[in-house]
Amino acid sequence: MRINIAHETLYRYDRPARAVVQTLRLSPRNHDGQYVTRWRIEASVDSRLDQHEDAFGNIIHVFTADGPFNELKITVEGEVDTQETNGVVRGAIERFPPSMYLRETPLTAPDQAIVGFARDVWRTAGADTLAILHLITQRLNTEFVYDTNPTQTTTTAAEALKLRRGVCQDLAHIFIAAARSLEIPARYIGGHFRRNDGVITQEAGHAWAEAFVPELGWVAFDPTNGICATEAHVRVAVGLDYLGAAPVRGSRSGGGTETLSVAVHIDQAGRQSQG
Amino acid sequence: MLSRTADSLYWMARYVERAEYLARILEATQRLTTLPVAYGGESNEWESALATAGCANAFFAEHSEANEETVTAFLAFSSSNSSSIRSCFESARTNARAVRTALTMEMWDAINGTWLELHRYGNSLSSREAFMRFLRWVQESSLRFDGSAYRTMLRNDAYWFTRLGVYIERADNTARILDVKYHLLLPSYESVGGPLDYFQWSAILRSVSALTAYHWVYRDSLKPWMVADLLILKDQMPRSLASCYQNLARYLDEIARAYGRQGPAQRQARILRTRLENSRMDEIFQGGLHEFIGDFIAANNQLGGAISTQYLA
Numbered sequence: 410m411r412i413n414i415a416h417e418t419l420y421r422y423d424r425p426a427r428a429v430v431q432t433l434r435l436s437p438r439n440h441d442g443q444y445v446t447r448w449r450i451e452a453s454v455d456s457r458l459d460q461h462e463d464a465f466g467n468i469i470h471v472f473t474a475d476g477p478f479n480e481l482k483i484t485v486e487g488e489v490d491t492q493e494t495n496g497v498v499r500g501a502i503e504r505f506p507p508s509m510y511l512r513e514t515p516l517t518a519p520d521q522a523i524v525g526f527a528r529d530v531w532r533t534a535g536a537d538t539l540a541i542l543h544l545i546t547q548r549l550n551t552e553f554v555y556d557t558n559p560t561q562t563t564t565t566a567a568e569a570l571k572l573r574r575g576v577c578q579d580l581a582h583i584f585i586a587a588a589r590s591l592e593i594p595a596r597y598i599g600g601h602f603r604r605n606d607g608v609i610t611q612e613a614g615h616a617w618a619e620a621f622v623p624e625l626g627w628v629a630f631d632p633t634n635g636i637c638a639t640e641a642h643v644r645v646a647v648g649l650d651y652l653g654a655a656p657v658r659g660s661r662s663g664g665g666t667e668t669l670s671v672a673v674h675i676d677q678a679g680r681q682s683q684g
Numbered sequence: 685m686l687s688r689t690a691d692s693l694y695w696m697a698r699y700v701e702r703a704e705y706l707a708r709i710l711e712a713t714q715r716l717t718t719l720p721v722a723y724g725g726e727s728n729e730w731e732s733a734l735a736t737a738g739c740a741n742a743f744f745a746e747h748s749e750a751n752e753e754t755v756t757a758f759l760a761f762s763s764s765n766s767s768s769i770r771s772c773f774e775s776a777r778t779n780a781r782a783v784r785t786a787l788t789m790e791m792w793d794a795i796n797g798t799w800l801e802l803h804r805y806g807n808s809l810s811s812r813e814a815f816m817r818f819l820r821w822v823q824e825s826s827l828r829f830d831g832s833a834y835r836t837m838l839r840n841d842a843y844w845f846t847r848l849g850v851y852i853e854r855a856d857n858t859a860r861i862l863d864v865k866y867h868l869l870l871p872s873y874e875s876v877g878g879p880l881d882y883f884q885w886s887a888i889l890r891s892v893s894a895l896t897a898y899h900w901v902y903r904d905s906l907k908p909w910m911v912a913d914l915l916i917l918k919d920q921m922p923r924s925l926a927s928c929y930q931n932l933a934r935y936l937d938e939i940a941r942a943y944g945r946q947g948p949a950q951r952q953a954r955i956l957r958t959r960l961e962n963s964r965m966d967e968i969f970q971g972g973l974h975e976f977i978g979d980f981i982a983a984n985n986q987l988g989g990a991i992s993t994q995y996l997a
Binding site for chain 2: 438439440444446466490501502
């Protein structure tokens with residue numbers, strides 16, 4: 410599937426910003442299931458954009474701009490061709506052994522409730538890793554309410570589990586925390602999802618998780634949609650949790666209060682038959 | 685476009701590229717064999733030239749000994765060898781004539797001119813200097829052909845199919861050089877590297893016009909794993925495997941976009957491109973350089989086959 414992506418981040422400052430430094434994790438890489446045919450990053454002000462690779466192999470851009478400016482817009486735009494791989498992620502950059510992804514982070518630290526939830530899944534699903542992961546995905550999908558209000562980017566997995574509601578990021582964090590508490594390596598994936606209900610403009614990127622299954626390798630699970638990743642998923646960044654894969658992190662001097670608005674347009678490009 | 689037309693365009697470009705490559709390895713071999721015997725070591729460079737050209741078996745069916753005279757005659761002029769420089773230019777011209785109307789005037793002139801001029805050279809050349817001039821001429825002919833395609837062809841499927849031919853052939857050629865010389869590039873080899881190795885490494889780089897590029901990229905003396913890195917993984921290096929696959933993926937994508945349809949060729953090219961993009965030299969050495977190159981050559985042939993079935997047959 411050819412997917413067009415336009416991801417726009419707009420900052421408005423009530424006083425002019427003097428300087429802005431940001432780390433952008435906005436550029437997808439290729440693996441067996443996806444191929445980037447076109448990709449570019451644009452900024453609305455004069456700036457430096459240096460490309461590097463982080464420890465996980467994500468492409469990062471270090472963005473620096475000297476003000477003053479009242480508004481900053483960063484647009485990434487491109488096209489990715491994806492293949493259905495039933496969630497199995499092969500040929501991706503792997504800089505660490507899977508066991509590294511058992512490491513806990515503050516956002517994904519399991520509390521009693523998460524450990525209990527994971528145990529419960531394990532009792533029902535049995536010892537098969539794949540069955541456990543599918544059941545976690547299914548339960549998160551059915552027992553949780555998708556709600557953008559109560560949680561923020563700093564909400565931990567434990568807090569979200571208590572609320573029983575949250576966004577894709579929270580569900581991914583709970584998934585990761587639960588999987589890791591069962592000794593299954595799991596990691597956070599930031600990316601994009603082409604919705605098949607015709608909604609093109611989304612408020613933010615999507616997030617899901619990958620877990621390591623012996624024999625199969627890394628498999629992507631999307632608890633928000635209750636499925637394994639499909640050809641509608643475009644994988645952009647990998648991390649231990651949201652902070653490691655966040656699309657934009659940075660700081661600035663000056664600028665007073667900022668208002669941030671994000672618009673993501675995801676659309677299928679002209680259909681192509683597979684032959 | 686008819687499959688037959690696409691097929692001729694693809695093979696025309698492949699044959700020109702192959703002729704250039706043969707000239708390059710003959711030149712590099714000539715250079716190595718003119719070194720003092722003390723540097724020359726045990727190996728017979730003419731034999732390894734045959735192996736790099738992939739026609740050792742055909743050669744030994746006709747000749748018993750690989751030396752300067754027999755190998756240059758076989759690789760450059762023999763008409764019984766279907767991939768000698770002469771045969772390549774002839775096949776390229778035959779293919780070009782079949783699709784004369786799909787070519788620009790400049791391209792046709794370049795390839796037909798080369799073919800006419802080829803007759804001026806006999807079956808062997810009187811001196812080494814004359815032979816070196818001939819090799820230069822082969823490379824210049826390929827440049828002229830490539831340059832006129834680049835400058836005059838409309839960017840449509842006809843152009844893209846010629847590019848596919850160029851890059852499949854080029855990837856195969858670079859991989860073959862690495863395949864024959866891989867033992868010189870293993871990291872353990874460096875500690876025992878003497879003057880012979882220095883000349884061997886520089887010959888490898890020279891055969892793909894990368895000696896200057898090497899110094900620009902690494903700013904260091906010749907180190908075998910960096911030579912391998914340059915020829916396998918560096919996108920900036922136009923004859924590296926990574927660069928060839930960047931282009932193959934790109935032109936296959938152009939074709940897919942124009943035809944509104946894609947298939948195994950696109951998928952295979954992308955997977956290989958991704959592998960090259962996501963690999964690092966130390967990982968390749970760990971898995972075995974020889975195995976990696978062997979797998980690559982097989983995969984590249986497979987892609988050639990996929991392109992043939994999908995578009996050319």
